[in-house]
Amino acid sequence: MSTALPPDPSVPLLPHSRRAPGWARSARCARPVGLYDSWWTVAGAALAVCAAWGVAIWVSGHLRADASLYTAALFAHLATLVLGFGAVLVADYYGLLWLTGRMALTDALDGAARLHTPIWAGLTGLVGSGMLLHPDTSSTPTRVKLVMVLLLSLNGLQAGLLNRRMADRRPTEQPPRRFLAWGAGTALMSQVCWWGAVIIGFRNSQR
Numbered sequence: 001m002s003t004a005l006p007p008d009p010s011v012p013l014l015p016h017s018r019r020a021p022g023w024a025r026s027a028r029c030a031r032p033v034g035l036y037d038s039w040w041t042v043a044g045a046a047l048a049v050c051a052a053w054g055v056a057i058w059v060s061g062h063l064r065a066d067a068s069l070y071t072a073a074l075f076a077h078l079a080t081l082v083l084g085f086g087a088v089l090v091a092d093y094y095g096l097l098w099l100t101g102r103m104a105l106t107d108a109l110d111g112a113a114r115l116h117t118p119i120w121a122g123l124t125g126l127v128g129s130g131m132l133l134h135p136d137t138s139s140t141p142t143r144v145k146l147v148m149v150l151l152l153s154l155n156g157l158q159a160g161l162l163n164r165r166m167a168d169r170r171p172t173e174q175p176p177r178r179f180l181a182w183g184a185g186t187a188l189m190s191q192v193c194w195w196g197a198v199i200i201g202f203r204n205s206q207r
Contacts, residue, residue: 035157036164042157049153053127057146060131073132076125081201084122085194087115092187105175109167116160123153136204145200148193155193159186 035041065073091112097103127149136142162182166175 034164036160039161042161045157046154049157050150053146053150053153056127056131057137060133060135061137063131064134065132069132070134073129076129077133080122080125080129081198082122084119084126085198087118087122088190088194091115091119092191095183095187105166109163113163113167116156116163119156123149123156139204141200141204145197145204148197148200151189152193152197155186155189159190162186 035045094103094108094111098105098108130149135146137146162179166179166183169175
């Protein structure tokens with residue numbers, strides 16, 4: 001009398017059958033399309049940002065806030081400026097630490113990636129509160145400031161793509177020079193636009 005148990009039909013018998021079917025492997029590996037997956041996704045987001053920027057300018061020209069709402073909007077404007085600009089300064093400082101050999105590239109990239117949320121929150125708050133501050137869109141300095149805010153948003157999108165591509169490289173691999181030049185240009189654009197917007201905003205408040 002044999003004591004062998006019948007084979008369990010749920011257990012594959014052949015070694016090659018242990019692998020999941022192709023459709024199952026592809027379904028398991030599939031993931032939603034991310035914002036920084038390619039230039040196409042970034043370009044789509046950039047179009048949305050430009051549209052939102054145009055709507056914000058139109059609303060600011062047709063919306064009038066009373067004194068109490070104006071004061072609240074001014075406070076929110078300054079608070080989000082501190083939030084966004086402060087996060088940008090920290091992100092650029094991480095890059096400087098890496099360039100001087102005081103921080104690993106992976107640590108600098110991780111730190112910069114975590115700052116994307118406060119940076120975008122600061123930019124969004126600046127635009128949202130700025131709509132209630134009665135900006136004089138006929139003034140050249142104000143127009144320059146508005147363009148700088150748009151450039152900051154577009155610069156932030158392509159900076160996220162750069163961070164993603166840098167993070168996808170091996171930790172021990174030295175980034176190519178084009179990535180370094182890309183990062184330097186991104187940081188320069190960010191600093192020029194942030195400081196320019198701050199200076200113009202300050203001068204406008206003195207009038």
